[in-house]
Amino acid sequence: MLGKQYYFDDFTEENYKRLIEKLTTNYKIIEFSYEDILKKDKVVLLRHDVDASLNRAYRLAQIEYGGGVKTTYFIHLHNMFYSILEQNQFMMIKNIIRMGHKIGLHFDFDFYKQTRDIGSGYALEEYAKQERKMLESLFEVSIDVVSFHNPEAAGVLNLQNEYYAGMVNAYSRVISECFKYCSDSNGYWRFERLEDVIDYGYDKLHILLHPEWWTPDLMSPYDRIRRCVIGRTDNILKSYDRLISSSGRENVGYNEEKVDLSGEVGNR
Numbered sequence: 732m733l734g735k736q737y738y739f740d741d742f743t744e745e746n747y748k749r750l751i752e753k754l755t756t757n758y759k760i761i762e763f764s765y766e767d768i769l770k771k772d773k774v775v776l777l778r779h780d781v782d783a784s785l786n787r788a789y790r791l792a793q794i795e796y797g798g799g800v801k802t803t804y805f806i807h808l809h810n811m812f813y814s815i816l817e818q819n820q821f822m823m824i825k826n827i828i829r830m831g832h833k834i835g836l837h838f839d840f841d842f843y844k845q846t847r848d849i850g851s852g853y854a855l856e857e858y859a860k861q862e863r864k865m866l867e868s869l870f871e872v873s874i875d876v877v878s879f880h881n882p883e884a885a886g887v888l889n890l891q892n893e894y895y896a897g898m899v900n901a902y903s904r905v906i907s908e909c910f911k912y913c914s915d916s917n918g919y920w921r922f923e924r925l926e927d928v929i930d931y932g933y934d935k936l937h938i939l940l941h942p943e944w945w946t947p948d949l950m951s952p953y954d955r956i957r958r959c960v961i962g963r964t965d966n967i968l969k970s971y972d973r974l975i976s977s978s979g980r981e982n983v984g985y986n987e988e989k990v991d992l993s994g995e996v997g998n999r
């Protein structure tokens with residue numbers, strides 16, 4: 732079967748719904764606050780690092796909302812797939828918040844290493860504080876938790892304090908030591924399958940999911956990324972066509988056959 736060794740069929744919306752139901756049967760999903768983290772058992776920190784698609788994040792947020800579940804979505808400010816300042820994408824985050832989910836900062840220290848002449852620890856605190864303020868003022872919520880984007884590349888794997896820039900560090904030593912970790916990085920299970928981890932019955936789970944890997948239909952990780960990129964391109968072109976049409980201008984070179992890119996998706 733297609734991609735069996737990577738469990739492609741784990742990563743569908745339908746299966747996500749099923750996994751959420753299974754998870755909430757046995758566990759309570761908690762926020763990133765040390766009070767809950769340390770005191771209780773049979774708890775889950777369910778976190779989404781939004782690396783490639785706010786649209787997918789919004790869809791997973793809807794599925795969770797339907798199941799009465801609230802999780803935390805970590806937003807990346809230097810992303811090549813989306814910009815949080817763009818109205819449509821801004822509204823995706825706003826609507827995720829409206830459903831009762833939390834927003835955290837997905838902090839990319841590598842951005843500053845590549846673009847500034849900086850020191851190490853102190854600079855990280857400063858820049859994380861600035862990004863925290865940006866998210867707080869844009870979305871009118873408090874940002875209390877941070878996760879590091881691509882920590883290996885950014886050289887921050889060793890930063891295990893409980894807090895950075897006043898935010899709970901999702902990679903703190905205490906969380907790493909107390910919680911069983913499960914991640915879908917790169918579109919497959921890096922260590923163990925989520926379902927196996929749930930079935931095993933650990934006391935505390937820390938689950939990291941990236942929304943772009945969860946799609947309506949079964950497809951390979953590469954096609955899931957391709958789907959994100961083509962979906963965005965398709966939306967941008969259609970928005971442009973609508974704008975030109977509504978302003979009564981001539982859309983020179985416009986061709987019906989060029990309109991719908993979405994048919995491209997899933998053909999591979």
Ligand SMILES: [Zn+2]
Pocket residue numbers: 780781782837879880881
């Ligand atoms: Zn990331």
